[in-house]
Amino acid sequence: xxxxxxxGLAEAERARDAILGALTANDNPVAxxxxxxxxxxxxLLRQDGAPARMLSRARAKAxxxxxxxxxxxxxxxxxxxARDRTLNDWGDPMITxxxxxxxxxxxxxxxxGIAMSxxxxxxxxxxxxxxxxxxxxxVQ
Amino acid sequence: xxxxxSISLADASMATDAILKGARSSDGPLAVSIVDNAGNMVYQIxxxxxxxxxVRNAERKAxxxxxxxxxxSVWRLQILHDGRTVADWSNPNMTTLHGGWxxxxxxxxxxxxxxxxxxxxxxxxxLALRGAEALAELAVAEWRTKxxxxxxxxxx
Numbered sequence: 001x002x003x004x005x006x007x008g009l010a011e012a013e014r015a016r017d018a019i020l021g022a023l024t025a026n027d028n029p030v031a032x033x034x035x036x037x038x039x040x041x042x043x044l045l046r047q048d049g050a051p052a053r054m055l056s057r058a059r060a061k062a063x064x065x066x067x068x069x070x071x072x073x074x075x076x077x078x079x080x081x082a083r084d085r086t087l088n089d090w091g092d093p094m095i096t097x098x099x100x101x102x103x104x105x106x107x108x109x110x111x112x113g114i115a116m117s118x119x120x121x122x123x124x125x126x127x128x129x130x131x132x133x134x135x136x137x138x139v140q
Numbered sequence: 141x142x143x144x145x146s147i148s149l150a151d152a153s154m155a156t157d158a159i160l161k162g163a164r165s166s167d168g169p170l171a172v173s174i175v176d177n178a179g180n181m182v183y184q185i186x187x188x189x190x191x192x193x194x195v196r197n198a199e200r201k202a203x204x205x206x207x208x209x210x211x212x213s214v215w216r217l218q219i220l221h222d223g224r225t226v227a228d229w230s231n232p233n234m235t236t237l238h239g240g241w242x243x244x245x246x247x248x249x250x251x252x253x254x255x256x257x258x259x260x261x262x263x264x265x266x267l268a269l270r271g272a273e274a275l276a277e278l279a280v281a282e283w284r285t286k287x288x289x290x291x292x293x294x295x296x
Contacts, residue, residue, distance in 0.1 A: 008188045040192040044184040048148045052180035 007036050007104060007112040007135075012043040015114060015131030022130045030118030030127070031055035034104075037111050039063035039094065050118050058117040061101030063094045066113030072101035073125070100124035102132050146176045147243060147251035151275060152183040155243075158274035159255060159267050160187070167258040170267065171198040174243075175252045179203040179233075182251065194257035201240030201268075203233050206252030212240035213265055239264030241272045245279055 012034040019032060029050035034043045039062070046055045064072050070079070076097035080087065087095055099121035104112040114131050116124040152174040159172050169187035171194035176182050179202075186195050204212050216236035219225065226234050238261040243251040255268040288295055 006188075009185060010188075012185075038192065040186075041184060041195055042186045044181055045149060045153075046180070046182050048150075052176075052178065055181050 005106055005109060005111055007034075007042060007106075009042060011135045014137075015134045016043060016045065018134035019116065019127050019131045022127060027123070027127075028118045029054075030116055030124075031058040032131070033058035033062040033113075033115050033117075034131070035059075035062040035066045035113045037066055039067040039113065042112070047118070054117040057096070057098060058100075058115045060094055060096040061098055061115030061117070062113040063101075064096050064113070065101035065103045065115065066110065067092075067095070069103055069110040071103055072097060072115075073099050100128055102128045104132060104135055106136075144177060145245050145248045145250045146178075147174065147182060147275075149182055151278065152251070154278070155253060155271035155274050156183060156185055159271040162267055162270035163258070167263065167267070169194075170255055170257040171195045172271070173198040173202040173254045174271075175199070175202045175206050175254075177206060177249050177251055179207045179252065187257070190257040197235065197237055197256040198239075198254040200233050200235040201237055201254030201256065201264075202252040203240075203254070204235050204252070205240035205242040205254065206249060207231075207234070209242055209249050211242055211265075212236055212254075213238040213262075237261050237264075239268050241265075241268045243272060243275055245275075 015034060016032060029047035031046040031050050031054035033041060035041050044055060061072050068075055080097055101113055101115040103110055104114055114128050116127045155174060156172045163170060169189035171186045171190045173184040174182050201212050208215055226236055239256060240252060240254045242249055243253055253268050253271050255264045258264050258267055
């Protein structure tokens, strides 16, 4: 037997509130996905007017970050581009290289992934980072 | 052009809260999904300890209820009566597990709501009904604010 540290709904809701609070009038309606260490969703949301594809993307990004234990940009640059591979090598249709999926780590261990979609990929990642900070702020 | 109603994120999150409030300590940890009128996800949460299969089924229940326009338990009875199975729809996201409710407003389907994880699919359905009721109460409250307060005979 061993005990695992896992992400709970409380942490996910803290990230949700921080991100929704950080949105400005310049932002498009967004989608947010927070997944556990296996990539299974804990919290998904899509704001009014955000197209459905935004949530599929956010889900895929959060899944990728959690499942591989890599931010999606690091995955794209270091594992796909630098080694001349394509996504087919991973044999998993949920894996994506789109920017904006961040790994959630507690004490060095991957406990989940968080991703945003709806704005530019840079803004998506910045918003996801706000959620990440909100989670880290309350976890010892 | 046509005008179509769809559930908002605020309403979806309110319905989710109503479901979680209605859960008892004997219920297992829940997954709750709410989709819009096209079956696309608007809001989903998973309580601590709910399994991956609950997340998947909550979404499939919500999707089916919105897509078919029938609560999943009613739809199960209907296709059983017709001698069909879910496979006839060739859509892997559809399910006849109980616990998917169609959300309506003004005779239009505005979304679907799915609950999974309580421990029994009929209890899932009861809990889903909590969310649908909360949304219905909201609709009634809204109607009250718009309604002409005069008695009918004095309205003309």
